[in-house]
Amino acid sequence: MCGIAGLIHRGRSSNVGSELQGMLQALKHRGEDSTGYALYGDTDGKNFIMRFKVGENVGEGSSSIMEDVSVYDERKKIVDQTLSEMGAKIVKEERVLPYSLRYEIDYDTKDLLEFSQKIESIPGVEILSMGKSLEVIKDLGNAKMVCDRYNLDKLVGTHAIGHARMATESGVDIKSAHPFWGYPFSDVSVVHNGQLTNYWNNRRVLENKGMRFMSECDSELIAVYIAQKMREGASLEEGMKESLTGLDGVFTYFVATKDSLGMAKDTMAAKPLVLYESDDLVAMGSEEIAIRSVLPQEIDTYDPFDGEVKVWQI
Amino acid sequence: MANLKTNEKKSKAQSMGMHTEVLTGRTQQKFFNPDEAENFYYFGTYDVDFNKRTDLDVKDMTAPEANKEIDNLMSQGYGTIVIKNPQGKHSLGVGILNKLNLIFEGSLGYFGMGSCDGPIVRINGRVGWSCAENLMAGKVVIEKNAGSCFGAAIRGGDLICKGSVGARTGIDMKGGTIIIGGDAGAFTGFMMQRGRIIILGDVGINLGDSMYDGTIFVGGEIGSYGSDAVDAELTSNDQNWLKRKLKVAEIGENFDVSKMKKIVAGKKLWNYDNLEPTEKKGAI
Numbered sequence: 001m002c003g004i005a006g007l008i009h010r011g012r013s014s015n016v017g018s019e020l021q022g023m024l025q026a027l028k029h030r031g032e033d034s035t036g037y038a039l040y041g042d043t044d045g046k047n048f049i050m051r052f053k054v055g056e057n058v059g060e061g062s063s064s065i066m067e068d069v070s071v072y073d074e075r076k077k078i079v080d081q082t083l084s085e086m087g088a089k090i091v092k093e094e095r096v097l098p099y100s101l102r103y104e105i106d107y108d109t110k111d112l113l114e115f116s117q118k119i120e121s122i123p124g125v126e127i128l129s130m131g132k133s134l135e136v137i138k139d140l141g142n143a144k145m146v147c148d149r150y151n152l153d154k155l156v157g158t159h160a161i162g163h164a165r166m167a168t169e170s171g172v173d174i175k176s177a178h179p180f181w182g183y184p185f186s187d188v189s190v191v192h193n194g195q196l197t198n199y200w201n202n203r204r205v206l207e208n209k210g211m212r213f214m215s216e217c218d219s220e221l222i223a224v225y226i227a228q229k230m231r232e233g234a235s236l237e238e239g240m241k242e243s244l245t246g247l248d249g250v251f252t253y254f255v256a257t258k259d260s261l262g263m264a265k266d267t268m269a270a271k272p273l274v275l276y277e278s279d280d281l282v283a284m285g286s287e288e289i290a291i292r293s294v295l296p297q298e299i300d301t302y303d304p305f306d307g308e309v310k311v312w313q314i
Numbered sequence: 315m316a317n318l319k320t321n322e323k324k325s326k327a328q329s330m331g332m333h334t335e336v337l338t339g340r341t342q343q344k345f346f347n348p349d350e351a352e353n354f355y356y357f358g359t360y361d362v363d364f365n366k367r368t369d370l371d372v373k374d375m376t377a378p379e380a381n382k383e384i385d386n387l388m389s390q391g392y393g394t395i396v397i398k399n400p401q402g403k404h405s406l407g408v409g410i411l412n413k414l415n416l417i418f419e420g421s422l423g424y425f426g427m428g429s430c431d432g433p434i435v436r437i438n439g440r441v442g443w444s445c446a447e448n449l450m451a452g453k454v455v456i457e458k459n460a461g462s463c464f465g466a467a468i469r470g471g472d473l474i475c476k477g478s479v480g481a482r483t484g485i486d487m488k489g490g491t492i493i494i495g496g497d498a499g500a501f502t503g504f505m506m507q508r509g510r511i512i513i514l515g516d517v518g519i520n521l522g523d524s525m526y527d528g529t530i531f532v533g534g535e536i537g538s539y540g541s542d543a544v545d546a547e548l549t550s551n552d553q554n555w556l557k558r559k560l561k562v563a564e565i566g567e568n569f570d571v572s573k574m575k576k577i578v579a580g581k582k583l584w585n586y587d588n589l590e591p592t593e594k595k596g597a598i
Contacts, residue, residue, distance in 0.1 A: 269481035269500050288402035288423050288442055298420050301440050302459040303480035306500040
């Protein structure tokens, strides 16, 4: 059992970091092995924001192997060198935690595949997100712990999705935590609640097409699946609709891009989702209490039906 | 079949006159004897006065705290309780086993009004998954929408949603009536064993899948039929019952029930009346 939440403000910005933290904290009973945020902040859109990790959180409850912290510095040096070799200029650098970094990069390219492959060819390095407004922040612990650790409560933006995870089929570590970046697409992220039963079949097919998987978490498949569909020319909504038959199992998932937010529910409607929709705000979550954390007043909500796909623009 | 012998020492239930057993062959139990009424005690129930009314604001309460306070108010004889600010909390109003007018001014989360026997409940909002699960008697009215597994395994009573409901409405229901004013999702009436479901709007795929018995009435379009769900003739008795039920439910009073579809179990998957367990196993 995991919890997912998402919201999109239409026509304005808001304090989405704080809002999503409230929504995910309301769902913490659904799992607090790890919590992740995909926040779409207000930026000038000039530089890429790269969130990446050079190691794992090996704190209490982690399934990761402890490493000497000095290797983090070594990996960071190689990342810096690789960026320089590719002509990418680091405009701003933040090292939030020893293993977690945020770079603003001046890099003039639309194809992030080669870029990402070079960075991730460095052992122990994983890009958590890459985009002009997207920032994926995920770590062990509940929503408040992660929010406090990364100072997310002040982040202003238009939309966000997040995930409170109870680890069932893969490790308690950052690489298995949601959201997943829709590699190699700029500003695409995914969160999922459920279980995919044709994970390995789909993974083999997608790997043969050049897509990469960083974890053995079945939810990562959705991000890669949608990214591959978009790579083949499908729109976000078309890719999501195809996933209803292409993915087998039970699922409710959200996908966000730079300017949109979508949801899809499997054809058996086996996983919960409650949705609130108005002209200026869409908020949704695994349980109504998540929505109540941002809209405490009486509102009209509903459960989307089986096989339903919806996409909203900012 | 088992040939059990009664223990000479009477059990507490027997000494209270709750049942007498002749345990040879199939178990024969006699649980309710009006002559022994003074021996019955329904644990956790209260005699309440409907004219004694109070409000309860649960905004800053947890669900157990709120339920405990409802119980406390009933023990003081309050028969009409208005719950303020439920704000989507889970498991509110569960386990009420006596008559009570209960009004929620807002929405409930999961498992609201579960395992109840007798209260009359109005929810001026929405409910989450598994509302009124295992309802035995009483009436629960939801003014807005409801989540999935609405009325799962109910045994009796009336469960009314004026809006739309999610998937698996009435799953495993064993009696009672569920009435939906809007649309219903997939697998409505999944494995239902008895009782009736009325849907005025459309219904999703696999309607009545693997139903054992019971009846489903649909006013709108049907996504698809589930295994062993078949059409049946809508009789004049059905129509009269539907009219009465919709009127009492304050929903769809002017709905043209003559155009509704009636779905029942084809009973091709199982024949529980005639087969012994070993024979059922052989029939798989």
